[in-house]
Amino acid sequence: MASLAQQFTGLRCPPLSSSRLSKPFFPPKQTHKPSALSPIVSAAVAISNAQTKERAQLKQLFEEAYERCRTDPTEGVAFTLEDFHSALDKYDFNSELGTKVKGTVFSTDNNGALVDITAKSSAYLPVQEACIYKIKHVEEAGIVPGLKEEFIIIGENEVDDSLILSLRTIQHQLAWERCRQLQAEDVVVKGKVVSGNKGGVVALVEGLRGFVPFSQISSKSTAEELLNKELPLKFVEVDEEQSRLVFSNRKAMADSQAQLGIGSVVIGTVQSLKPYGAFIDIGGINGLLHVSQISHDRVSDIATVLQPGDTLKVMILSHDRERGRVSLSTKKLEPTPGDMIRNPKLVFEKAEEMAQTFRQRIAQAEAMARADMLRFQPEVSGLTLGSDGILGPLTSDLPAEGLNLSGVSPAVES
Numbered sequence: 286m287a288s289l290a291q292q293f294t295g296l297r298c299p300p301l302s303s304s305r306l307s308k309p310f311f312p313p314k315q316t317h318k319p320s321a322l323s324p325i326v327s328a329a330v331a332i333s334n335a336q337t338k339e340r341a342q343l344k345q346l347f348e349e350a351y352e353r354c355r356t357d358p359t360e361g362v363a364f365t366l367e368d369f370h371s372a373l374d375k376y377d378f379n380s381e382l383g384t385k386v387k388g389t390v391f392s393t394d395n396n397g398a399l400v401d402i403t404a405k406s407s408a409y410l411p412v413q414e415a416c417i418y419k420i421k422h423v424e425e426a427g428i429v430p431g432l433k434e435e436f437i438i439i440g441e442n443e444v445d446d447s448l449i450l451s452l453r454t455i456q457h458q459l460a461w462e463r464c465r466q467l468q469a470e471d472v473v474v475k476g477k478v479v480s481g482n483k484g485g486v487v488a489l490v491e492g493l494r495g496f497v498p499f500s501q502i503s504s505k506s507t508a509e510e511l512l513n514k515e516l517p518l519k520f521v522e523v524d525e526e527q528s529r530l531v532f533s534n535r536k537a538m539a540d541s542q543a544q545l546g547i548g549s550v551v552i553g554t555v556q557s558l559k560p561y562g563a564f565i566d567i568g569g570i571n572g573l574l575h576v577s578q579i580s581h582d583r584v585s586d587i588a589t590v591l592q593p594g595d596t597l598k599v600m601i602l603s604h605d606r607e608r609g610r611v612s613l614s615t616k617k618l619e620p621t622p623g624d625m626i627r628n629p630k631l632v633f634e635k636a637e638e639m640a641q642t643f644r645q646r647i648a649q650a651e652a653m654a655r656a657d658m659l660r661f662q663p664e665v666s667g668l669t670l671g672s673d674g675i676l677g678p679l680t681s682d683l684p685a686e687g688l689n690l691s692g693v694s695p696a697v698e699s
Contacts, residue, residue: 380404380448382438388450390432398423400436400450407447410436414451417460417492426452460491461525467491468520473537476518481508488516488532495530503538504571538570547601548644550636553613555595563591565599565613572611574599579615581622590626597629598636600643617643 388402390410397411416426440449467474476488476495485498486508497518502511517537522529553565553572562575574591576584584590591597599613615625615632618639624632632639 380438380441382440384438385435385455386438386450387433387435390428390430390434392430393423393428395422398428402436402448402450404448406445408436408438408450409442409447410450410452414439414449414453417453417456428452456492460493461523463491464493464520464523464530465525468523471519473517473519473540475515476532477515478508478511478513481512486511488518490518490530490532493530495532497532497534501533501535503535547603548640548647549601550598550618550640551601553597553599555591555593555597557593558587558591560587563587565597567599567611567613570611572599572601572613574613574615577616578602578613580625581616581619582626584626590629598633600636600640 386402386404386408388400388408390398391401392399395412397409397415400408400410402408410423410428412420412423415423415428418426420426434452435455436450436452437454438448439451439454441447442449474490476490476497478486478497479489479494480487485496485500485502487494488497489495495518497516501521502516516534518532518534519536519540520531521533521536522531524530551567553567556564556566556571558564560576562573562578565572565574576587579587579590597615598618599615600617602612602614602617604611615629618632618636619625620631620635620639
């Protein structure tokens with residue numbers, strides 16, 4: 286500090302003139318250039334003003350709209366409130382339980398399907414009401430978006446006032462109608478056994494469960510043995526009001542057996558093998574193909590020729606309707622002895638042809654038997670057989686020249 290004072294000691298300032306002291310001192314004016322941020326601030330202020338003005342206009346519009354809705358809500362509407370209710374009534378329908386309505390499926394989920402039935406509220410089809418059969422998803426019953434179908438109202442959901450629809454109820458009604466028709470026609474139907482009890486089995490026909498008593502089943506099979514098998518059935522009782530449906534397998538089998546003619550060829554399935562032959566299922570009837578009737582060649586082991594589950598053609602040799610026994614043969618269908626062992630495919634291809642030959646031999650044998658009977662007992666039928674082998678006419682149904690049986694060759698047992 287001392288050195289600084291010494292420096293200022295030697296300085297001399299010029300004396301101030303009176304003119305300088307008499308004039309007030311004003312600092313020099315500085316000219317300020319406008320800042321570069323001024324246009325941005327001006328624009329922001331302009332935008333803010335525009336937004337404020339727009340908000341004010343919107344507020345005014347809302348207030349006017351609110352006032353109109355409060356005082357005259359239908360102002361500017363092309364139709365009146367009465368017209369609106371009339372339009373609703375035009376597309377309205379009876380939503381009481383049991384009413385049938387037409388609708389279009391517009392979406393599906395794991396639990397069912399939403400259906401548009403042009404109602405005031407939505408409608409829902411639960412998966413358990415989508416089909417008369419048990420399904421896990423509505424698509425298994427062909428229920429997909431866009432499907433147009435007739436439904437029946439079975440309930441209402443109290444949570445959202447939506448209607449509950451059903452297709453199963455309609456199908457159930459149609460199934461009963463179909464069963465009544467089939468009973469009137471007295472036809473044979475196929476029924477799948479789905480359960481059983483001590484009294485019989487339950488079979489599914491046309492989607493309905495019916496009862497088949499053991500007394501009406503032709504075989505001695507148990508309920509466990511018949512489970513999941515199809516049985517030929519005939520209707521015994523159809524009562525929709527009592528939900529009672531009763532079938533008979535015996536009646537169906539009797540009709541099927543009546544159509545089994547000696548020498549006819551049928552398709553069967555090997556059910557089981559025994560040392561003495563094979564049991565063949567021919568349309569619900571069990572027939573025996575004896576080991577001696579499999580081939581002209583000796584068969585020492587049936588398992589080398591047939592196996593359970595094999596499908597084959599067999600010929601009816603005999604049919605005991607009273608005892609329910611049917612004898613079968615593949616031996617008679619062999620074009621040459623041993624074909625059933627060496628080439629069973631050829632046997633099945635030629636089955637009808639060989640069966641026709643067999644039937645012709647049977648007819649020839651019967652004709653010869655009748656001729657012998659007429660030769661020794663002509664009075665039985667009123668016909669005479671001349672020495673030349675001409676069967677003479679004693680009735681107007683035969684030609685005047687008689688029937689020539691001289692060319693009939695005796696039947697040859699193969």
